[in-house]
Amino acid sequence: MLLEDKTAVVYGAGGSIGSALARGFAKEGARCFLVGRTPGKLDALAEEIRAAGGQAETAVLDALDEAAVDDHADTVAARAGSLDISVNVITQDAVFTPLIDMPVADFGRAIEKAATSQLVTTKAAARHMVKQESGVILFFGGADYHRGQPGLGTVQVGMDTVEAMRRQWACELGAHGVRVVTLLTGGIPETFPSIPEVEPQKHAIVDATLLRRAATLDDVGHVAAFVASDRARTLTSTQVNISCGAHGD
Template structure:
């Protein structure tokens, strides 16, 4: 198995992306610790993993609270013997509005949430990974400056901020054996609600690809498991494009 005896912490573990990664990690032998603010969703993912024979534990953690994040990560490291993988896929406060029309306070709050959570969770993981001289920090979403468009508001800027932090973290942590990566997909139709209103958007995601099919949640999990395993050990400070050609490098 790719991740046997590895420990992974996932913030936003009850969401679609968090679930995809958690189930894939557990299937490859990792012990996964799921954090979030909605116990029922976390417990549902953990139950699915356990039913399949995997190891999963849950905790209610606010990924914006420094004390809560540090306390939880320290407790996980104490129980598991360290942290091998850290993933933050909590939802962003996306504001789809032209910047010219956006209230300054709204913009500030959105940017503060992104900057704060990624700094806190990466700091917490890095403290433990550096001690062992190994580990992987994985971000999800990526950025694509070539495909910017009007009206995205905080969305593109937030992704660019995460990517800037990823590059800096990779530079600082690389010499200490810690890899930092991000994934981008161009959109996952499965992650949208299965209602008539979303069908046009799902089709647009597919139509934008070169392969005429979009990435699935299963694809996200499988690629993520590869990236954080030793088979991806030569990769750091980069985006991994699984957009089926929707985002052209």
């Protein structure tokens, strides 16, 4: 298995993307530590992983609480012997107001939460990865700097901010054998609610691809497991494009 003897921490594991990542890691042999704020969702996912023969443990904490995140990372590293993979897919508090109408305070809060959460969790993992001279930190979402779309408010700005952090982390951690990679997505229709109002958006995601299909949650887990494995050891400071051609060169 690709991730045998590896330890993965997934922040936001109770959500659809986080669950997909955890399943992908667990299927490839990783011991998964599932972190979030909704105990029921975390426990259900952990039971599912264990029923399939995987390893999973849960922790309820706020990813903005630096002390709690650090304590959890220390516990994981001590119990498992290493902290090999870390990914934070906690969603930002998106504000879809056009920037010209955007309340400054709302903008600041949204961007601050996205950046702070990523900084806190990445710092916690990086401390251990630098010591062990290995590790993979994954980001999710990405940015296509050649395309823009009006009406996204803080969403794309937040992802661009996180991407800037990813580039800086990669150059600072590379010398210690730590890889930092983003999964670039054009959208995952399965994550949308099954209501008529969002059907046009789901179709738009598919229509924007070259393959005429969008990535699935299973695709997300499979690619993430590969990128986190030693078979992808040459990949860092880059985005791995899982958009089915919606984003291109």
